[in-house]
Amino acid sequence: MKEGPDIAQIGTLVGDPARANMLTALMGGRALTATELAGAAGVTLQTASSHLSKLEAGRLVTQRKQGRHRYFALADDEVGLMLEALMGFAANRGFLRARPGPRDPALRKARVCYDHLAGDFGVRLFDRLVADGDIETAGEDAVLTARGEERMTALGIDVARLKGQRRPVCRACLDWSERRSHLAGSLGEALLARFVEQGWARRDPDGRAIRFSRSGEAAFLAMFS
């Protein structure tokens, strides 16, 4: 009867506090068990299970069985981008969950956005790559140039492998704290993994923050700032 896509269904899915908490927790990029998600949402296991089946029916999350655990994760990076966009809008309007806590500055500095680097550092990285002509942007799509391919290879990233995957290599993702783009896509994921692998940074065991070591931060800034 009405024209256009149905945004109400997604709104409903995201609109419940328990589900929103779960989705936010899953933005940490790790696959979590139902029990962990119940804890994150502050509800019992039964309730969480009910929410998870709704999220799964709406194809916002997927589950993967492993032994007697079921690990849940965001269905794909589209979901991550959408959530980050919503967070950006919310943050911008002052819809904050509570007053910004002590962890907040760390989050704004560097955090994981589903599977790639976000926050101040994420934006710096993106800006630098664009400025150096390593990637070219056209709206939300972005492509890795020949020059960028060289640079990534020099950093120890297997570009050919990334290209073989179904998901796009480069993607611009709107950063909610910086209100500018940072790098998503399989390259975004690979870069973050590389930083961790090199010992530049490690992921906060619970939460989305990324902690750079002293030397790692210096190396990162020297290279991308």
Place this chain on the structure above:
Amino acid sequence: MKEGPDIAQIGTLVGDPARANMLTALMGGRALTATELAGAAGVTLQTASSHLSKLEAGRLVTQRKQGRHRYFALADDEVGLMLEALMGFAANRGFLRARPGPRDPALRKARVCYDHLAGDFGVRLFDRLVADGDIETAGEDAVLTARGEERMTALGIDVARLKGQRRPVCRACLDWSERRSHLAGSLGEALLARFVEQGWARRDPDGRAIRFSRSGEAAFLAMFS
């Protein structure tokens, strides 16, 4: 207790079908009265009034009194961008309100996104301006180059006036039907207004579609395609 922005509140606001319908109707760019919005949402006036006050409290819409009417409109283009992003996600996932009707192709070809041109034509326009170096994009932000400023002036647009406004001149907006960017911001608005003014196109009186005249379409395509 939890970190980050609260996406649940926005989800709740968008998640009610009646409110979603109203917001979609307001994406048409026109300010609508409470009665019109009630009709669009398929609810009574009282119910609509209740929804509108919630939307207003959430700063998604603003009202403006005029005589004994109250005109409602989206609060600003941030809201429009957010809604378009949600629609893109929804459309992409097959969350359609019904099976695409006969109006759908017209919408995909050219429609209004709050106040600027979207759909195939909107994306063509954007791509062309980028390709010609009239605007430069960096993520969601975009700037009008000196070259672009000349071109816009030649088209009869008062660029100085646009720059004087508070809202950004150029902005990339993710198009839900094309899944690429089109041009938002005050320039996007001004361009659409200019097309209408020149008689190239006119806005569907009810609905979001934009109908190009035969000659208008030819002129548009010659210039931007």
Place this chain on the structure above:
DNA sequence: CCAACGCTTCGATTATGATCGAACTATGAA
């Protein structure tokens, strides 16, 4: 001033869905 109109507010009803206890299934360990 009165009547019509546009809209909001109030109040009552109703429907939806979030929640959790309890029972059930499945996997793994002893």
Place this chain on the structure above:
DNA sequence: TTCATAGTTCGATCATAATCGAAGCGTTGG
């Protein structure tokens, strides 16, 4: 086998909020 853990399903309860009738308020037009 038995027990423990992880999770789902069922059912009942409960709270929220969507809905609309009726009344109230402000504006316009006669």
